[in-house]
Amino acid sequence: MRCPKCGHSDSKVTDTRSANGVSSIRRRRVCLGCGHRFFTNETVCEEYPIVIKRNGKEEEFDRDKVKIGLSKAFKKSANIGNKVDEIYARAIGEILSNHPNKICSETIGMIIMGLLKASDPAAYLRFASVYKNFETADDFAFEFRKMSSAKEDE
Numbered sequence: 001m002r003c004p005k006c007g008h009s010d011s012k013v014t015d016t017r018s019a020n021g022v023s024s025i026r027r028r029r030v031c032l033g034c035g036h037r038f039f040t041n042e043t044v045c046e047e048y049p050i051v052i053k054r055n056g057k058e059e060e061f062d063r064d065k066v067k068i069g070l071s072k073a074f075k076k077s078a079n080i081g082n083k084v085d086e087i088y089a090r091a092i093g094e095i096l097s098n099h100p101n102k103i104c105s106e107t108i109g110m111i112i113m114g115l116l117k118a119s120d121p122a123a124y125l126r127f128a129s130v131y132k133n134f135e136t137a138d139d140f141a142f143e144f145r146k147m148s149s150a151k152e153d154e
């Protein structure tokens with residue numbers, strides 16, 4: 001981090017505080033060249049994997065798409081609370097630690113469905129049907145039918 005006054009490349013951190021919750025911190029620095037004091041704001045930047053779609057095309061990881069899908073799944077659930085955020089955070093965690101570079105869109109769906117299945121079967125079924133619609137993935141249709149027929153058998 002270069003000194004804005006003299007351009008010296010070394011500075012010493014004299015104070016660190018969180019500025020914006022946990023995602024951003026503010027550092028007070030002093031230039032080792034001229035003694036000028038300045039601040040830096042540092043923000044956590046997550047790097048998301050490239051998503052490989054069913055048709056083989058690659059696209060940017062879309063966090064909103066994941067969250068919207070989850071919100072829809074929980075729409076009619078009674079005690080949503082912060083379930084959406086919780087499942088979302090766990091899904092992102094799993095995606096980042098197991099698939100840091102590339103991930104298939106189906107895999108994202110499977111991860112989320114796996115988490116939903118354990119947490120809220122009704123939301124799981126809704127997610128599966130929503131996902132099937134915007135992904136046109138036969139796997140999800142199959143999974144959805146499998147769950148539906150399992151229910152009928154009970």
Ligand SMILES: [Zn+2]
Pocket residue numbers: 003004005006007008031032033034035036
């Ligand atoms: Zn300086």
